[in-house]
Amino acid sequence: xxxxxxxxxxxxxxxxxxxxxxxxxxxxxxxPQQTRVKSVLAIRPNPAVSDPAxxxxxxxxxxxxxxxxxxxxPLARGDYTVDDKSLTIDNVPSGPFTLEIETTCDPxxxxxxxxxxxxxxxxxxxxxxxxxxxxxxxxxxxxxxxRFTTRIEARRSxxxxxxxxxNLVASGPVEGTERHxxxxxxxxxxxxxxxxxxxxDLADVDDVFTTASxxxxxxxxxxxxxxxxxxxxxxxxLKRSMRWDEEVxxxxxxxxxxxxxxxxxxxxxxxxxxxxNIFNDKYILARPxxxxxxxxxxxxxxxxxxxxxxxxxxxxxxxxWFQLCLKEGLTVFRDQEFSSDMRSRPxxxxxxxxxxxxxQFPEDGGPLSHxxxxxxxxxxxxxxxxxxxxxGAEVVRMMxxxxxxxxxxxxxxxxxxxxxxxxxxxxxxxxxxxxxxxxSLDQFMLWYTQAGTPELAVxxxxxxxxxxxxxTVTQMTPxxxxxxxxxxxxxxxxxxxxxxxxxxxxxxxxxxxxLERPVLEITEEEQTFHFTDVPDKPxxxxxxxxxxxxxxxxxxxxxxxxxxxxxxxxxxNRWEACQTYAGKKLLxxxxxxxxxxxxxxxxxxxxxxxACLADTALEPAFVALMLxxxxxxxxAARIGTNVDPWAIHTARSNLMAYLAGVLHxxxxxxxxxxxxxxxxxxxxxxAGRRALRxxxxxxxxxxxxPDVASRQFKNASxxxxxMGALNVLGTIDAPERTDALNAFYDxxxxxxxxxxxxxxxxxxxxxxxxxxxxxxxxxxxxxxLKTPNKVRALVGTFxxxxxxxxxxxxxxxxxxxxxxxxxxxxxxxxxxxxxSSAFKNWRMMxxxxxxxxxxxxERIKSRKGLSRDTLEIVTKTLQ
Ligand code: 0A1
Ligand code: ZN
Numbered sequence: 077x078x079x080x081x082x083x084x085x086x087x088x089x090x091x092x093x094x095x096x097x098x099x100x101x102x103x104x105x106x107x108p109q110q111t112r113v114k115s116v117l118a119i120r121p122n123p124a125v126s127d128p129a130x131x132x133x134x135x136x137x138x139x140x141x142x143x144x145x146x147x148x149x150p151l152a153r154g155d156y157t158v159d160d161k162s163l164t165i166d167n168v169p170s171g172p173f174t175l176e177i178e179t180t181c182d183p184x185x186x187x188x189x190x191x192x193x194x195x196x197x198x199x200x201x202x203x204x205x206x207x208x209x210x211x212x213x214x215x216x217x218x219x220x221x222x223r224f225t226t227r228i229e230a231r232r233s234x235x236x237x238x239x240x241x242x243n244l245v246a247s248g249p250v251e252g253t254e255r256h257x258x259x260x261x262x263x264x265x266x267x268x269x270x271x272x273x274x275x276x277d278l279a280d281v282d283d284v285f286t287t288a289s290x291x292x293x294x295x296x297x298x299x300x301x302x303x304x305x306x307x308x309x310x311x312x313x314l315k316r317s318m319r320w321d322e323e324v325x326x327x328x329x330x331x332x333x334x335x336x337x338x339x340x341x342x343x344x345x346x347x348x349x350x351x352x353n354i355f356n357d358k359y360i361l362a363r364p365x366x367x368x369x370x371x372x373x374x375x376x377x378x379x380x381x382x383x384x385x386x387x388x389x390x391x392x393x394x395x396x397w398f399q400l401c402l403k404e405g406l407t408v409f410r411d412q413e414f415s416s417d418m419r420s421r422p423x424x425x426x427x428x429x430x431x432x433x434x435x436q437f438p439e440d441g442g443p444l445s446h447x448x449x450x451x452x453x454x455x456x457x458x459x460x461x462x463x464x465x466x467x468g469a470e471v472v473r474m475m476x477x478x479x480x481x482x483x484x485x486x487x488x489x490x491x492x493x494x495x496x497x498x499x500x501x502x503x504x505x506x507x508x509x510x511x512x513x514x515x516s517l518d519q520f521m522l523w524y525t526q527a528g529t530p531e532l533a534v535x536x537x538x539x540x541x542x543x544x545x546x547x548t549v550t551q552m553t554p555x556x557x558x559x560x561x562x563x564x565x566x567x568x569x570x571x572x573x574x575x576x577x578x579x580x581x582x583x584x585x586x587x588x589x590x591l592e593r594p595v596l597e598i599t600e601e602e603q604t605f606h607f608t609d610v611p612d613k614p615x616x617x618x619x620x621x622x623x624x625x626x627x628x629x630x631x632x633x634x635x636x637x638x639x640x641x642x643x644x645x646x647x648x649n650r651w652e653a654c655q656t657y658a659g660k661k662l663l664x665x666x667x668x669x670x671x672x673x674x675x676x677x678x679x680x681x682x683x684x685x686x687a688c689l690a691d692t693a694l695e696p697a698f699v700a701l702m703l704x705x706x707x708x709x710x711x712a713a714r715i716g717t718n719v720d721p722w723a724i725h726t727a728r729s730n731l732m733a734y735l736a737g738v739l740h741x742x743x744x745x746x747x748x749x750x751x752x753x754x755x756x757x758x759x760x761x762x763a764g765r766r767a768l769r770x771x772x773x774x775x776x777x778x779x780x781x782p783d784v785a786s787r788q789f790k791n792a793s794x795x796x797x798x799m800g801a802l803n804v805l806g807t808i809d810a811p812e813r814t815d816a817l818n819a820f821y822d823x824x825x826x827x828x829x830x831x832x833x834x835x836x837x838x839x840x841x842x843x844x845x846x847x848x849x850x851x852x853x854x855x856x857x858x859x860x861l862k863t864p865n866k867v868r869a870l871v872g873t874f875x876x877x878x879x880x881x882x883x884x885x886x887x888x889x890x891x892x893x894x895x896x897x898x899x900x901x902x903x904x905x906x907x908x909x910x911x912s913s914a915f916k917n918w919r920m921m922x923x924x925x926x927x928x929x930x931x932x933x934e935r936i937k938s939r940k941g942l943s944r945d946t947l948e949i950v951t952k953t954l955q
Contacts (some may be wrong), residue, residue, distance in 0.1 A: 081942045084452045086346050087398040091644030093215055094128035095119050095168070098265075102212070104277045108184045108198050111192060112142075115179075115212040117222075120172040131525035133164045133316045134215035135206070138191065143178030147199075163377040167767060177213050178497055186210070187862055188904040190457075195341035196300065198276025199235060200354055205397055212812075218394045219264035219499040228275055229257040235275035237298065241266070241350040243332050262350055264330065265497065267393055272299070272349030274337050277747035281307040285315055285329070288322045293329050297360065298337040306361040309758060310336070310375055317380040321412050322376050325488060327387045329355060334383075336360065340828055341863050344460065345378050348385030352510030355382070358829055358865060363915045364756035366830060368796040369763035376418065382413040387492065395499040397456045401448045401524070402502050404460075405468020409484075412469060423697045429622045429648075432470065436462035437627070437744040438713055442916040443953045445557040449524040451500055454948040457906045470625040471523045475506070477595055477623050479513035479521070487512035502538035519566040519599060527557035532598070534630040538613040544574060544586070545607040545614055549598050551626075567598040570623035573607060573614035576644035584608045595623065599762070615639055620646040634660075634680070641684050651701055653686075657681065659706045659714060666711060666726035670720055675730045676917040682738040689742050696750070700771040705732065710922060719920045721883040725842065729778070736775040741921075745785070747772045756794040763796070766784035770800030777804045782812035789816045799833065806837045831858045832869040838875035842880045850881065850893045852872055859902055864907045872894045875914035882914070883921060887928030890915075894932035897946060898939055911950045930954070 099118035105111065121128045140393065141158055144151045146165065154304060156165045165175070185195035191210025192201050201211065209216040226240035231254050238247070240261030278298040284534040285293045295314055296755055308412045314334070321327040331351045338357035346355040359378040362371055388410060389403035416424040439445065446459070449470050453459050491508040498504075502524050506517050527697050530553045537546045549569065553562035573581040583591040586606035591803035596605055609787050612802055615636045626795045632640075640653035661678045668675045688694065688702045708728055734873035735741065756762070777785050782805055789801035800822060805813045818835060823832035838860045839850055853859055860866050875882050875893050882889040893914060901908040937950045 084454050084456045085456075086108065087396070087449075089453045089804045090396050090398070091219070091472050092122055092124050093220055094122055094125050095132050095215065096122045096218055097215055100222045100224045102224065102226045102796055104211075104226065104228050104273060105226065106183075107233060109182045110180050110817075111183055111199075113139075113179050113181065113212045114178075115175075115177045115214070117175045117177070117214075118172065119168075119169065119175055120425050128170075130168065130170075130480045131455055132168045132175075132179075133162050133786070134213035135161065135209040135216040136163050137161055138186075138210050139179040139181045139212070141177070141213070142178055143266035144871075145176040147173050147542045148176075158465050175556050176312070179212055182211060182892050188906065189343045189864070190339055190906065191810070192273065192340070195339040197234075198278065198339065198541065199230075199274060200337065200348060200355065201271065201273045201341050201349075203271050203345060203349070204269040206269070208271055211271075211273075214268050217396070218267040218269050219268060219396060221263050221267055221393070221497075221499065221660060223273060224262045225259065226262075226273060227257055227259045228273060229255050230275045232394070235277065237274065237276055237278045239272075239274040239298075239335060239337065239352055241272055241352050243351075254428070259545050262331075264350060264391070266350050266390065268498065269349070270350045270390055270393075272347070272352040272354055274352065274354070279304050279336065281311060283315065283316050284693070285334075287318070287328045289327075289328060291332075293318075293331070294333040296333065296335045298301055298335065299357065299360065300338075300340075302362055303338075303357075306363045306366065309362045309367075309372055310360045310379055313376040313379040314383060315375075316418065317383040317414060320380070320417065321384060321387070321410075324413070324417070325387070325410070325485075326493070329386065330391070336379075336382075343904070345863055346382045346433050347391055348382045350386070350390050351381045358832070360738050361829060362758075364758075364794040366795055366827065368500060369758065369766055372758040373415070373419070373763070373797075377411050377415050380414045381407055382409045383935055391497065392492070393499045395501050397453070398451065400456075400459060401464045401468035401471070402500060402505055404465045405448065405470075406472050406505070408465050408469035409472040412473075420695055420764070421696060422651075422694065423764070424759075425648050426651050426701050428466070428469075432462070432466050433745065434707070434709060434715075436466045436625075437529050438917060439463055440467070440527060440556065441713075442553070443955055444539075444913060444949070445527045445920075447525050447527045447557065451525070455792070455909070455945045457945060458948055461595075461616065467625060473518065474523065474568050474624055475520065477570065478517075478597070479509060481514055481594065483513035483813050484509070488784055512634070516731060517566070519564075522563055522565050526553060526562055526563060526565070526898070528553045528555070529624045530562075530567065530624075531621075532567070532569070532626045532628045534616070534628060536614075536616045536620055536631060538610070538803065540555075540613070543608065543610050545595075545610040545616075546604055547607070547616060548602065548604045549573075549596070550602045551598055552601070564599060564601045567624045567626065568594045569598055570616070571593055571596060572617040572620060572622040572644070572646060574617055574640075574643060575612060580645055581607075581610060581614055594620070603908070616869075617644050617646055617649045619649075619652075622652075623647045632656075638680055638684055642687055647698060648790055651698070654702050655706055656686070659711070662706060662727055662731060663714060665731055666715065666720075666723050669723040669727045669730075675727060675770075677731065677734040679738075685735060686739055686742060689739065689746060695761075695764055697760070700764070700768040703768075709876075712879065712917070716920060718922045719924050720902065720915075721879045721925075722844075722885075725880045732775065733778040736778045739775065740779055743772050744777050746850070747776060753793075756796075766796050767801065768795070770803070773800060774804050777808065782808045782810050786812045786816065789819075801836055803840075806840055807842055809843055825828050825858070828863075829864075832865050833861065835866060835869040836873040836877075840878050841872050842878060844881055844884050847881050847884060847888050848894065850878075851888075854896070861896075861903060864904065867900060867907055867911065871911060872914070875911070883925055883929075883937075885924060885928075887925075887932070890929045890932040897936055901939070901946050905945040907944035907951045908943065912946050913949070913953070918953070 090833050101116040103114040185193045190207040227239040239257035240260035245259050245261045247258040279301045281297045283295040336353045338355050338360040342356035384407050388406045487509045533550045535548045637653045637657040644650045665675045708724050711724045785801045785804040793796035804817045896906050897912045
């Protein structure tokens with residue numbers, strides 16, 4: 077914790093290091109409050125730097141230096157300097173040399189969960205982005221790649237399991253002691269952020285995978301004792317990921333063993349350390365009675381994501397942290413593709429777009445807006461954002477759309493061939509796309525450097541006499557992230573033209589003939605496309621599959637939208653038309669609500685949804701998505717200024733109740749039809765059926781009250797159905813709600829992941845008079861400020877998923893968040909900073925609320941000793 081104003085780091089200042097580290101030999105003696113680390117580094121001047129400095133500065137913090145020697149000679153006090161951030165050694169040799177460093181650190185006191193810490197008594201590490209410097213002094217940056225050998229020693233009774241990256245080369249007792257050791261060797265040079273070490277008393281579940289070339293790889297998942305029966309799905313997902321990466325990207329695994337360790341205290345979802353992934357156990361443990369379908373699909377996606385990092389992140393890493401999207405955007409793209417292949421592609425795409433809209437668009441349009449590749453940061457941990465990850469993936473997807481799937485695969489092969497073993501840049505990657513396709517992506521690069529969500533306005537016009545359909549597209553990106561004037565981007569816009577019978581019309585462009593792929597390339601501020609030989613007025617289907625991450629408006633009429641909802645060949649756009657239409661109607665209802673007028677309803681929407689419910693050709697998961705009208709947060713974002721969350725809540729609840737009333741009989745029939753007694757399977761089709769049934773339950777309960785949900789809660793034979801019922805009951809202010817929540821807690825209080833679900837359910841209660849009850853849960857035995865999952869479940873859910881309470885007009889919701897951020901900041905700055913970003917929408921609120929929110933953000937900012945992490949977020953939030 078520092079109070080002096082932190083200095084930003086700029087991309088333009090990137091310089092390679094004066095020295096390189098080729099080899100690292102670590103010797104770690106695990107002791108709870110005084111772990112001793114000996115590090116032997118083989119160092120040489122960097123040949124790429126012409127005039128290296130005569131001193132060497134290594135990063136290091138929160139350690140005690142207990143020994144230092146250069147080429148075997150202990151260094152005297154005057155030969156080096158240490159401060160709270162670094163160790164500088166003066167006059168190092170001009171040729172290769174060896175540095176031996178001995179330090180101690182205190183894993184028990186490490187509540188930041190960065191570096192070496194203990195989770196449920198087990199030692200584990202988190203080194204991305206800059207945690208290695210809390211383990212030993214080092215050049216802790218991604219462009220320094222070294223081979224690591226790690227010896228770990230601990231009391232056998234404390235830590236029978238000792239793990240690190242690579243392959244196990246020796247292990248055994250330390251003679252004459254109660255201690256034992258293990259030595260791990262990683263043959264692949266890697267940056268320090270990929271280092272990992274684990275020591276603890278853990279159970280393991282094993283399997284094997286035979287690679288395409290016939291090598292046998294041991295797969296091993298470590299979990300708390302007694303949780304072994306919750307690893308099957310993660311293991312299955314891992315094997316499917318390994319096979320998929322071979323088949324789709326030609327990438328094989330490269331070590332003899334792949335290990336995963338599940339821990340309950342973790343700042344993020346999981347971490348791709350070479351050969352030793354460490355996971356938040358929420359994304360490993362699953363059994364039908366403990367995990368929901370959503371949990372299963374998250375597990376599949378995150379297992380795949382971390383595994384795919386082995387090539388996109390580990391074998392080819394990032395030159396500097398500004399290039400974070402190089403590994404993250406690309407790996408998210410790869411895990412999205414994997415899940416699309418494992419499940420339903422349109423349903424996956426809709427889910428991804430919903431996430432992009434709910435998290436990335438508000439980020440890009442608010443005070444924390446930054447480009448996919450930021451050009452400055454104060455604390456890099458604040459840049460693991462939806463923009464870097466999700467928009468980063470969209471940028472990769474757009475390149476695939478522009479150059480086509482074959483050229484894209486060629487480009488990926490080229491990237492792996494050209495940059496294997498290197499620390500690369502975004503330019504390196506895009507150059508491979510250019511070289512493989514023969515196309516220039518110069519203008520496209522703006523997607524990486526320009527912040528903000530582009531706005532596309534599309535107008536169609538039919539000239540009957542000429543049989544021409546004219547489509548005019550204008551683009552504009554609003555100023556944001558310190559960038560005022562934005563350049564026009566290179567945008568792939570996938571489209572279709574549909575005739576009155578619902579048939580696809582051929583796409584012939586004036587002067588170009590038939591389009592090879594249905595993609596318009598937008599490169600200018602305004603462009604008009606003339607489609608020829610169009611016999612009758614078509615309905616254009618725009619931005620199919622969400623081919624570009626933009627906000628699109630058009631001159632489509634309500635009738636056009638209703639037509640697309642039922643007839644578009646592109647399922648994504650059927651859903652999109654529904655969202656656009658329902659969103660429009662909901663905004664009118666919000667206006668009614670804020671004027672205290674009777675809220676309007678919409679028969680046509682009810683009819684369209686009824687047709688959708690009746691259409692047995694549609695996947696149930698898709699129908700469930702159609703029935704999910706734009707969320708309250710969505711509507712707030714669309715309104716954009718002077719937002720009254722209560723009016724939004726009232727309007728949305730009212731329209732949902734109206735729809736439930738009109739569709740009531742069909743919903744009852746459907747609910748019964750979707751009920752089955754087959755054993756639970758996490759497969760997408762079964763999950764889809766449950767998703768629809770739970771959506772139907774939600775609608776029905778708006779008319780019929782809590783009975784059906786109560787029954788479902790009591791009879792449920794799996795966690796998905798139980799949570800489906802609880803999600804509904806949680807929003808009904810009736811005794812059934814309290815009974816179910818109490819019963820759930822009593823039945824599951826020994827299971828920390830289920831307790832987290834209970835905390836989240838409580839936090840979502842949309843009852844403004846119950847904020848004090850939610851807040852009181854911070855004193856409940858089930859809560860701990862030291863466990864990020866618990867903070868996210870209670871306070872994170874409250875601030876993001878309970879807009880009416882968080883934005884209470886008396887400011888008590890804002891105060892709850894600010895108090896939590898302040899209490900957490902000294903324990904875990906990363907999580908505190910992330911939590912504080914929930915204030916990012918404060919300016920959108922009506923003046924009373926926004927003043928209250930602002931005061932709370934200012935209160936955080938003025939706290940003495942606030943972490944750099946939180947200070948950066950709240951400062952930007954206020955700007
Ligand atoms: N690279 C991981 C995410 C991650 C990032 C930072 C962490 O600690 C600050 C931990 C994990 C991923 O993309 O999965
Ligand atoms: Zn990642």
